[in-house]
Amino acid sequence: MTLWFVFALMTVAAIFAVLLPLGRSGAAQSQGSEIAVYKDQLAEIERDLGTGLIAAPEAEAARVEISRRLLAAASEPAMAPKSSLKWRRAAAVLALTGLPMVAIGVYMPLGSPRLQDFPLAQRERGSGSGVAQSLENLVVQVEQHLEKNPTDGRGWNVLAPVLERLGRFDDAVRAYRNSLTYNGESAERRSDLGEALSAAAGGVVTAEAKAEFERAHALDADDPKANYFLGLAAEQDGRKDDAANIWRALLAKAPADAPWRSLVQSSLARVGGGTVPALSDETIAASRDMAEGDRNAMVRGMVERLATRLKQNGDDVEGWLRLVRAYLVMGDRGKAVGASADARQAVAGDAERLRQLNEGLKTLGLDG
């Protein structure tokens, strides 16, 4: 209610600003004219002449010229001020009706009068700080602690994966390096560092990252992460057979309940590594007996169904991310980029969803 009261006051003030001069008709206005300017110029010539800045003949010439202008200006018929009550009334009516109409007409479709202000202070008193906020605070605390005790290897160990999850890959790389320095060598740390390096490079296993995985592999030939990424490096280098061999060997040695099995299996399927033993993933299990073409067709069909569903209802951020991920896994980066653009458009109206989407896309290595 107070808001509408404020609006009303403001409108009245605006109308008043228009009506005020209309009411004061008779008062003679002081106004400037050319004559004042020319008189001023004449005075200036006298002044310059007085201090010797210009010579007498020049002054005389200028004086003549300005006097001519002065005469011309003075001889112009002065406009007698008139007052036309009819037009004044029209202006007053315009102010009284037009102004509020324009204001309401423009404001109503654009404004959100029912929405309260929501400043930071009020938010902190209210629902309490969000999870994201507190996680960031914790990270800052740990970072400050490590600033003072940079040799605390355990601290770096804890911090590094969190930084990586927050998308701060460069900082994660630094943290893993410190962890290696203060905790000593281990295959796991080397491959974690490699993973962070390739995440920082947008998913590409760079030469630097590959060196880390090779070191990890030298330390422990069975380290699954190092093996997986070495396979990925081979795939990205275009050596698909090498990649398939590495991954097949990895799966052969893997325990049946390893959480990364399905990832390696789908990677293997991507490079055309043929059927693999001991499939645990339901979907792929169902497709065991299919020919490769059929299986691909099945996967494509699922992806297309998802795409159609999202086209009809684009609110599902998780769905969009699944779709983009599927395209990436199928090796179709163009479609993945297209889908992420569609997704952005679909959720553009909702800032919170858009933020989730952007974060998700970032972790998939598709821009930020």
Place this chain on the structure above:
Amino acid sequence: MIAESGHYALVLALGLALIQSVVPLIGARLHDTALMNVARSTALAQLLFVGASFMALVMLHVSSDFSVANVYENSHSMKPLLYKITGVWGNHEGSMLLWVSILALFGGLVAAFGNNLPLSLRAHVLSVQGWIASAFYLFILMTSNPFLRITSPPLEGRDLNPVLQDIGLAVHPPMLYLGYVGFSISFSFAIAALMEGRIDAAWARWVRPWTLVAWIFLTLGIAMGSYWAYYELGWGGWWFWDPVENASLMPWLAGTALLHSALVMEKRNALKVWTILLSILTFSLSLLGTFLVRSGVITSVHAFATDPTRGVFILLILCLFIGGSLALFAGRATSLKQGGLFAPISREGALVLNNLLLTVACAVVLFGTLYPLAMEMLADFKMSVGAPFYNLTFAPLFALLLFAVPFGPMLAWKRGDLLGVTQRLLAAGVASLVAIAIAWAWARGGSALAPLAIGLGVFVIAGAVTDIVERTGLVRLPFATVLNRARGLPRSAWGTTLAHAGLGVALIGIVCETTWNSEYIATMKQSDVAHVAGYDVKLDRLFQRQGPNYREMIAEFNVSRDGETLSMMTPSKRSFTTRGSSTTEAALLTRGASQLYVSLGDATAEGAIAVRIYYKPMVLLIWWGPVLMAFGGVLSLSDRRLRVGAPKPARAKQRLQPAE
């Protein structure tokens, strides 16, 4: 409530602007004082409402109200207070709101202090201001509304572009906008004159202070922007000829020409049509600059967001105002009375030459800016027009202009004596020759033209000083008389001298910096020492630090010369988490007018870091020049003749007469 009140205030300002653009015009046709005075009160009320709207947005940014989309997209709760405030115009919507606020400010100033104007002229001027304001309010409300809300506010904002989180943002855009938008007043005066069909010497006198104010701010704004780019972008460059910089340079060149041609009009009632055209062109170029920067035609740090509807809308405004005003000009110009005559060698002639060179230079910049854009759009062919093009075209034009600068103020009106002026400039010429000789003897490498350019700079400065010496009669008259004459000298004469000298100062800075700077780029480890231009720069240590909304890596350098420690330099690299980007903060060590410049590159795994160290001789002169020019402008503005609403100095006349 603050958000919605601010929004509503902006809408009310639109309503008032619409009334302001119609009612006073009717009043002027009917010679009705009351209707004409509506312009005044609506302009003031408009200023009040836009000001309130702007303040509301500032308050929303300060209180981190993320229920406002603009705040959510461009702010962060942990940002320091200063950047929360400057962040208001560090984005498209907010900067447009600043644009109209400044427009309303100028309108309000004309309304409040325009008592020396004829009533109908003021009504016309404010009416035209009302048109411009209406168009831009509509643009803001329809395509770039800063007050749109989010129903479920996010917890944290997306932060401001880190490059903009700098004190420069507090100064550069407001200054530049004061310049850009200030030229709207001379535009409105020109349109008003065309509509009234009356242009005379008095018109030039009335417009002059407004043009001067706009010019001063534009000069400072451009200089500030250039210095900001110099220390923030980390490459030590201060002018890149990029389209956005050109967009600000073009109105400056046209505005400078306008200042000079208005002088001829004021003194001699000549060049009237040309001056009107320049007024229109200057503001058109300002609008063009706004269009180029805001429409996303050009991608740069200035283009906060690209949105085709905005581009189309601004293009529409551009066509409407530029096309409309030029059409009006074409229709009315022939009916204007021509003014006084003058010989080619005269003050007027010199000013015409000045205008010629400035407008051609402006046209060159316009061509260099638009040609690549046109090629890209029409022929799908990417090209860039850079320094080599401007060195071949813009530089000779400006050299010619600078050579002519000392002659101008010393020539008499109507009929000048070039030979006499040359004789009086002999001392300046000698000084310049000496400077050339010294520069030649000192120079190690670099262009052979550099000493000549320095000589030109010295000639401009010495010429400006000669003018003052001549006018006060220093050297040839007794001291008391000189003092008396110096006191009697109008402040605008001092202003001219300073502004012209500023040109020479800037030129010397530019030449020294581009010809003799030295750079050192390498990867440095702890305790490594770099030798640059006689300085020893040693990397002491590298460490991390947490800032309010960023982490920074700081390198500490110990700078010494001949074994004597001078200072500590601490450049840093800041990484901003929210936007996932980083900025380089260069460290500057000022020695006289020269600077040592250190900025950091990427760190390597082994704890070493890429470092760029530059030694830039006389680099500060580049910005001292414009500051001097702006100060000259301020002096000229404070001249008693230009004081707004100055009473006729009848008493002064009597007091001064006996002095002869």
